Amino acid sequence: xxxxxxxxxxxxxxxxxxxxxxxxxxxxxxxxxxxxxxxxxxxxxxxxxxxxxxxxxxxxxxxxxxxxxxxxxxxxxxxxxxxxxxxxxxxxxxxxxxxxxxxxxxxxxxxxxxxxxxxxxxxxxxxxxxxxxxxxxxxxxxxxxxxxxxxxxxxxxxxxxxxxxxxxxxxxxxxxxxxxxxxxxxxxxxxxxxxxxxxxxxxxxxxxxxxxxxxxxxxxxxxxxxxxxxxxxxxxxxxxxxxxxxxxxxxxxxxxxxxxxxxxxxxxxxxxxxxxxxxxxxxxxxxxxxxxxxxxxxxxxxxxxxxxxxxxxxxxxxxxxxxxxxxxxxxxxxxx
Amino acid sequence: xxxxxxxxxxxxxxxxxxxxxxxxxxxxxxxxxxxxxxxxxxxxxxxxxxxxxxxxxxxxxxxxxxxxxxxxxxxxxxxxxxxxxxxxxxxxxxxxxxxxxxxxxxxxxxxxxxxxxxxxxxxxxxxxxxxxxxxxxxxxxxxxxxxxxxxxxxxxxxxxxxxxxxxxxxxxxxxxxxxxxxxxxxxxxxxxxxxxxxxxxxxxxxxxxxxxxxxxxxxxxxxxxxxxxxxxxxxxxxxxxxxxxxxxxxxxxxxxxxxxxxxxxxxxxxxxxxxxxxxxxxxxxxxxxxxxxxxxxxxxxxxxxxxxxxxxxxxxxxxxxxxxxxxxxxxxxxxx
DNA sequence: CTGAAAGCGCTAACAG
DNA sequence: CTGTTAGCGCTTTCAG
Numbered sequence: 154x155x156x157x158x159x160x161x162x163x164x165x166x167x168x169x170x171x172x173x174x175x176x177x178x179x180x181x182x183x184x185x186x187x188x189x190x191x192x193x194x195x196x197x198x199x200x201x202x203x204x205x206x207x208x209x210x211x212x213x214x215x216x217x218x219x220x221x222x223x224x225x226x227x228x229x230x231x232x233x234x235x236x237x238x239x240x241x242x243x244x245x246x247x248x249x250x251x252x253x254x255x256x257x258x259x260x261x262x263x264x265x266x267x268x269x270x271x272x273x274x275x276x277x278x279x280x281x282x283x284x285x286x287x288x289x290x291x292x293x294x295x296x297x298x299x300x301x302x303x304x305x306x307x308x309x310x311x312x313x314x315x316x317x318x319x320x321x322x323x324x325x326x327x328x329x330x331x332x333x334x335x336x337x338x339x340x341x342x343x344x345x346x347x348x349x350x351x352x353x354x355x356x357x358x359x360x361x362x363x364x365x366x367x368x369x370x371x372x373x374x375x376x377x378x379x380x381x382x383x384x385x386x387x388x389x390x391x392x393x394x395x396x397x398x399x400x401x402x403x404x405x406x407x408x409x410x411x412x413x414x415x416x417x418x419x420x421x422x423x424x425x426x427x428x429x430x431x432x433x434x435x436x437x438x439x440x441x442x443x444x445x446x447x448x449x450x451x452x453x454x455x456x457x458x459x460x461x462x463x464x465x466x467x468x469x470x471x472x473x474x475x476x477x478x479x480x481x482x483x484x485x486x487x488x489x
Numbered sequence: 490x491x492x493x494x495x496x497x498x499x500x501x502x503x504x505x506x507x508x509x510x511x512x513x514x515x516x517x518x519x520x521x522x523x524x525x526x527x528x529x530x531x532x533x534x535x536x537x538x539x540x541x542x543x544x545x546x547x548x549x550x551x552x553x554x555x556x557x558x559x560x561x562x563x564x565x566x567x568x569x570x571x572x573x574x575x576x577x578x579x580x581x582x583x584x585x586x587x588x589x590x591x592x593x594x595x596x597x598x599x600x601x602x603x604x605x606x607x608x609x610x611x612x613x614x615x616x617x618x619x620x621x622x623x624x625x626x627x628x629x630x631x632x633x634x635x636x637x638x639x640x641x642x643x644x645x646x647x648x649x650x651x652x653x654x655x656x657x658x659x660x661x662x663x664x665x666x667x668x669x670x671x672x673x674x675x676x677x678x679x680x681x682x683x684x685x686x687x688x689x690x691x692x693x694x695x696x697x698x699x700x701x702x703x704x705x706x707x708x709x710x711x712x713x714x715x716x717x718x719x720x721x722x723x724x725x726x727x728x729x730x731x732x733x734x735x736x737x738x739x740x741x742x743x744x745x746x747x748x749x750x751x752x753x754x755x756x757x758x759x760x761x762x763x764x765x766x767x768x769x770x771x772x773x774x775x776x777x778x779x780x781x782x783x784x785x786x787x788x789x790x791x792x793x794x795x796x797x798x799x800x801x802x803x804x805x806x807x808x809x810x811x812x813x814x815x816x817x818x819x820x821x822x823x824x825x
Numbered sequence: 826c827t828g829a830a831a832g833c834g835c836t837a838a839c840a841g
Numbered sequence: 842c843t844g845t846t847a848g849c850g851c852t853t854t855c856a857g
Contacts, residue, residue, distance in 0.1 A: 154834065154835070155834080163843080163844090164843065164844045164845080165834095165835080165836090165844085165845090166836080166843070166844060166845080167842095167843065167844080169835070169836060170842095170843090172835095173836085177842055177843090178842075178843085179842065179843085182842090182843085194619035194622075194623070196595065196598055196599055196619075196620070196623075197599055197834085197835080198540075198599070198601055198833090198834050198835070199599040199600045199601070200536045200539055200540055200545060200600065200601055200834085200835090201540055201833075201834035201835040201836090201849090202834080202835055202836070203536055203835090203849090204534075204536055204537055204540060204833095204834080204835070204836095204848095204849045204850065204851090205834085205835050205836045205837075205848080205849050206835090206836070206837090206849085207849080209536060210600075211579075211600070218565065219555070219561055219564050219565050219568060219580075220558075220561045220562045220564065220565035221561075222556075222558060222561070222758075225555055225556045225557075225558070225561035225564075226556045228555050228556065228561075228580075229554065229555050229556035229582060232555060232580070232581065232582055241579050241581065241596060241597070241600060242579065242580065242581075243547075243577050243578065243579055244555075244564075244568070244578065244580050245568065245577065245578075246565060246568055259532065260577060261577070262532055263532055263533055263534065263535040264535045264536065264546075264547070264577060265534055265535070265536055283530035283532075284530075284532070286530075287530070400759070400762075403759075403762050404761070404762065407762060421758070421759060422558075422757070422758050422759065423736070423739075423757060423758065423759045423762075423763070425740070426736075426739050426740065426743060426759075426763055427759070427762055427763065427764075428763075428764050490850060490851070491850080499827080499828090500827065500828045500829075501828085501829090501850095501851080501852090502827070502828060502829080502852080502853095503826095503827065503828075505851070505852060506826095506827090508851095509852085513826055513827090514826075514827085515826065515827085518826095518827085533850085533851080534849090534850050534851070536849095536850085536851090537833090537849075537850035537851040537852090538850080538851055538852070539833095539851090540832095540833045540834065540835090540849095540850080540851070540852095541832080541833050541850085541851050541852045541853075542833085542851090542852070542853095543833080826857105827856100827857080828855100828856085828857075829854105829855090829856080829857095830853100830854085830855090830856100831852105831853085831854080831855105832851100832852095832853085832854105833850105833851085833852085833853100834849105835848100835849085836847105836848095836849090837846105837847090837848095837849100838845105838846090838847085839844105839845085839846085839847100840843100840844085840845075840846095841842105841843080841844075841845090
């Protein structure tokens, strides 16, 4: 920039003004500066600007895995909102490892991101408190933070499974199984709750042998299926608590050449091409990402408390995103 | 950092030494500094450090769409390699828009990324020349750059389709259709070439009416299918040039309750669960991302020309990643 | 082993 | 409308 100033025969500040599109610059000088910029291939250093302005024009996005379709769609939605704010996004995968989550989050903070969107992997997030007090707003997505208060964007998990069970009930099922994730996981607990509530509303007793809570790997899922289909009155329908479980169940059913009514939680890309088509309770990762990003930028650009345009320090907000039941066949199979 | 120094009663430089783990610091002072750091919740400002050192510890990754499974897997692989180098990655989606690609690439450069990995959307990349000359290494992935020379990581597209056609030939097909993407797209051209070569090697005449080059949307694909299946000697097998086309074909075949031997280029998540299972020529996006990232860091950390550990200014390299044929059923359907 | 001074590239605050 | 000065937070250089 010094060079540009010299080449154009003006001061540093004038170049700065031109670069930042400030008014009050003589047209002649402006064109001279622009010419020098083009000639020298000058590109302003955003890092240096950030140092001065206290804003980096970046946000951090911490997911379990950027390669997982759910998160990659969420990610794209965050990117689009960030783009509207001239902001770039750092994305990182925690790989469900709390230590790695923390390491990444703090690395983002060292880069002085203007804000952080986090899908929690760990159960404790107090390590973020100093950063939050230092002015970095944090929004949690998909799951609440462990031991702090902050903005959140969640799926209506309970409502989702309730809807799924209601659907199976409406198709005549009374023995409905549920295979959910490990109970430590927030979403797993909420989804199980919806399952129980739906049964209760229908006046059907909750039965332990119809429910399994286990990690969504093929082995646990196969074992869970065994349990469900054994005994004198086996399940005639099944609700899967997450998409990986759904995939494991589908593979296992294909292997056994067995079939039962099936509703998955969270959609799968090619669900419509399976036979029968896969009925799901669909989440909306794009809406979650967009909501989280909007909330974050509201905090980042937020005015004083009570400001109409957004409040940087107001009380924490929780946004709940609804689910949608998509009937494609598998959930409409009648009981035998 | 100033505050830490004051609190610990030492100079700025000593704190800097401790933070950077330099040797030659008195143990007593070191612990005093570490205590102050913990007390004040101090976190070094990576941007300021970068300003001084001329390195930001970031790289930019420019894809068509971070939400596309192919790219999100590639993305994760880049992230893992970057992690080994203590580097964070900015990811951005060009949405196949050359203007947006350029805008993003230059925004990354303003953030002074240490390097850039680009999946080209546009046909011209000379706009990157000044940045490359200024010392930002760029690696292109999946497609070559438009009008400059640079490192690249490509799929063996030609070999891939050759393999797919050979597979169908081996299963007795002689009328093999090909639906590929628009010919302007590099990969589309390469894949078509492989198709032709395979037919030629088998001594089968290339027939225009068996080939369609069109965007992979449902309408064009349906029209292409019409052409292939019409006439006196319709295609008995089909090779799809990309995964979106494959999905469109599968939907269209399901709608028509038609069937023919099918091999897709690029794998689909649930390909094994379809009926029949989907036979594909699989690319390896993770290997592509990892190779690109390794190449990039070789340039970033590269020594002088000829250096064994990597050469920052050596001649451009092209890495070709092979494909793998995965037979699952659809590609083994015999001709009627 | 430690510290003081200079400066990375830029902009805020204040002159002219 | 334009320029000067100071300093963002850190590291490099060189002197103790």
